[in-house]
Amino acid sequence: MEEWIGKYWHRLISGMAGTEYRDAAVTLEEMRDSAGILFRALGGDGGLQVSAASATAHSARRPWLQRLAHSQERVELAWRDNARLYLPASVGLFPQRSLNRDLYLWLAALAAADQGDSALPWFAHNQRLIVDLLQNHPGLRSRYRRLAAAQLALRPDPGTLPADEAAQERAIQSALAQPGSVMHCPPARRPAQPVYLWLHPTAPSVSPDGAAQDVAPGHGGEGGGAGEECQQPRRHRAERTEMPKGEGLLAIRWENIFSWAEYSKVDRGTDDDANDQAESAANDMDKLSIARDQQPVASRIRFDLDLPAAGYDDLPVGEGITLPEWDYRKQIMRPDHCRIIPMVARDCVEQALPEHLRLPARRLCRQFEVLTQTRRWVPGMTSGCDIDLDAYVLQAAERWHGGRPPAEGLYRDLRVNTRDLACLLLADLSLSTDASVNDHARVIDVIRDGLYLFAEALAVSGDRFAMHGFSSRNREHVRFHTLKSFDEDYGAWVRGRIQAIKPGYYTRMGAAVRQATRLLAAQPATKQVLLLLTDGKPNDLDIYEGRYGAEDTRRAIIEARQQGIIPFCVTIDKQAGDYLPHLFGQGSYVVIRTPTDLPQQLPILYARLTG
Numbered sequence: 001m002e003e004w005i006g007k008y009w010h011r012l013i014s015g016m017a018g019t020e021y022r023d024a025a026v027t028l029e030e031m032r033d034s035a036g037i038l039f040r041a042l043g044g045d046g047g048l049q050v051s052a053a054s055a056t057a058h059s060a061r062r063p064w065l066q067r068l069a070h071s072q073e074r075v076e077l078a079w080r081d082n083a084r085l086y087l088p089a090s091v092g093l094f095p096q097r098s099l100n101r102d103l104y105l106w107l108a109a110l111a112a113a114d115q116g117d118s119a120l121p122w123f124a125h126n127q128r129l130i131v132d133l134l135q136n137h138p139g140l141r142s143r144y145r146r147l148a149a150a151q152l153a154l155r156p157d158p159g160t161l162p163a164d165e166a167a168q169e170r171a172i173q174s175a176l177a178q179p180g181s182v183m184h185c186p187p188a189r190r191p192a193q194p195v196y197l198w199l200h201p202t203a204p205s206v207s208p209d210g211a212a213q214d215v216a217p218g219h220g221g222e223g224g225g226a227g228e229e230c231q232q233p234r235r236h237r238a239e240r241t242e243m244p245k246g247e248g249l250l251a252i253r254w255e256n257i258f259s260w261a262e263y264s265k266v267d268r269g270t271d272d273d274a275n276d277q278a279e280s281a282a283n284d285m286d287k288l289s290i291a292r293d294q295q296p297v298a299s300r301i302r303f304d305l306d307l308p309a310a311g312y313d314d315l316p317v318g319e320g321i322t323l324p325e326w327d328y329r330k331q332i333m334r335p336d337h338c339r340i341i342p343m344v345a346r347d348c349v350e351q352a353l354p355e356h357l358r359l360p361a362r363r364l365c366r367q368f369e370v371l372t373q374t375r376r377w378v379p380g381m382t383s384g385c386d387i388d389l390d391a392y393v394l395q396a397a398e399r400w401h402g403g404r405p406p407a408e409g410l411y412r413d414l415r416v417n418t419r420d421l422a423c424l425l426l427a428d429l430s431l432s433t434d435a436s437v438n439d440h441a442r443v444i445d446v447i448r449d450g451l452y453l454f455a456e457a458l459a460v461s462g463d464r465f466a467m468h469g470f471s472s473r474n475r476e477h478v479r480f481h482t483l484k485s486f487d488e489d490y491g492a493w494v495r496g497r498i499q500a501i502k503p504g505y506y507t508r509m510g511a512a513v514r515q516a517t518r519l520l521a522a523q524p525a526t527k528q529v530l531l532l533l534t535d536g537k538p539n540d541l542d543i544y545e546g547r548y549g550a551e552d553t554r555r556a557i558i559e560a561r562q563q564g565i566i567p568f569c570v571t572i573d574k575q576a577g578d579y580l581p582h583l584f585g586q587g588s589y590v591v592i593r594t595p596t597d598l599p600q601q602l603p604i605l606y607a608r609l610t611g
Contacts, residue, residue, distance in 0.1 A: 033577075035085075039111060085111055091103050126199060127183065152173055155169065313346070316341050325475065388412040421463055422523040430472075430504055450598045464523065537579055
């Protein structure tokens with residue numbers, strides 16, 4: 001009974017203290033594409049991803065009802081760093097849904113104008129951004145006026161505040177009404193109420209050094225595990241700490257714990273059971289303290305990242321090939337920074353096409369027969385085996401009207417229509433491909449079937465093609481598996497190599513794309529196509545994570561285009577829309593929503609791309 005009354009009281013007080021208009025609220029998922037497009041259109045960094053901002057404590061004065069309900073203690077504001085643009089997960093600040101949508105777009109535009117090079121304080125910096133933004137883009141003035149009026153209506157009355165806080169509030173309201181009119185904010189004992197139209201005054205840092213943390217072998221990484229994913233894509237402040245010593249003895253009294261943020265160095269034993277309160281508790285914490293206990297959990301970690309013994313591993317071909325890598329932070333190309341290890345399958349035997357693929361293979365082969373070399377009439381020739389009647393009639397009409405038409409181009413000839421192109425299919429064989437897509441197949445099985453059908457179809461069309469797979473362990477060990485080279489004929493041995501593929505390690509995509517570009521550029525074809533098949537974004541054990549890996553891959557794609565190669569990406573990653581437009585550009589990638597459709601869709605996509 002007491003528990004029921006407590007829950008009812010909590011809902012009642014929380015509802016009375018709430019200030020959000022839930023019926024008019026707009027979520028980031030609804031506005032992610034629009035905000036991202038506007039951010040980049042106004043000059044924002046195209047490599048930044050749009051993510052949900054983490055809530056931070058503001059310590060401003062709150063009404064007694066909010067203090068009683070312990071609500072409105074934290075607020076979600078917008079900011080940006082060198083990898084992401086952070087926007088609130090939802091906005092229900094205003095009663096009109098249109099204003100909440102406008103706030104998302106305004107924050108994206110304001111963040112695009114922020115280049116992070118200003119030494120001005122937060123109060124003056126935001127005003128300077130607004131003045132410059134409205135001056136460069138006058139079309140935003142009406143939207144800002146609507147938002148400023150709505151924000152001012154929600155601000156506290158300075159007459160109800162102490163003198164120092166009232167002076168501070170008047171300065172903020174003047175700055176909102178007339179940006180640039182007040183460039184100094186009076187100090188006060190308490191912080192002012194959050195200004196939702198401005199960027200975060202002290203943007204949270206994701207890690208102490210700003211660098212992406214590496215993942216130790218056997219402790220996560222791209223393998224994904226069997227645990228449940230967190231559905232809220234928030235970014236938390238974090239710090240590394242030492243693992244507590246001992247057996248996890250609980251030596252504190254519960255009445256001494258006053259907040260979630262209080263940290264005590266106590267080892268909480270690893271528990272595989274789902275904790276319904278874990279996500280809620282994590283979202284309430286200002287900073288997450290993370291330690292590494294070096295103890296893998298068998299139900300979640302599915303891959304051993306140690307390299308197999310040489311007697312069981314695939315066969316390396318040669319000593320390796322060194323390739324450069326792009327460092328976007330220093331804006332330089334690091335020469336000979338990566339090493340490609342060409343490899344072939346060790347235990348490869350002749351293989352027939354699997355039974356379950358024979359029927360779809362026959363259907364695809366019939367469709368691809370139209371791409372084979374055919375004979376067609378070529379009009380407008382100076383000589384040929386037949387008269388071009390259309391050209392002859394046009395010449396006679398010109399002469400009849402007193403013109404002087406050319407006497408050439410009156411013949412047509414029957415010639416062979418050849419498709420002078422070469423295609424290299426590059427398949428991602430990273431360890432994430434060991435994940436299941438249904439009860440009967442893994443991602444690697446779907447990729448294998450796709451390679452089978454792709455090869456069957458192109459063998460019928462007569463196009464020159466090669467197939468390679470890749471994964472990586474670090475920059476010195478980028479494995480580049482040869483499934484079929486341009487000089488080989490497709491047959492039982494190639495099918496044997498396809499059958500032998502297995503999940504590898506990580507995804508150093510830039511190095512693999514550069515090696516594929518080298519192989520394609522050596523082919524004497526007027527049209528060269530690089531088809532990349534993947535299930536995730538670039539990553540590796542070292543600094544090749546997040547923005548660094550994405551920028552290197554993007555640079556490799558640009559280098560391929562500069563050599564006349566047409567890159568195209570086929571992915572089954574449902575989140576690919578967040579990063580592939582920046583890597584490949586619009587119209588140069590496709591997302592297969594249902595992974596099991598990949599085998600039959602891959603050859604058809606190739607036919608459309610080269611048709």
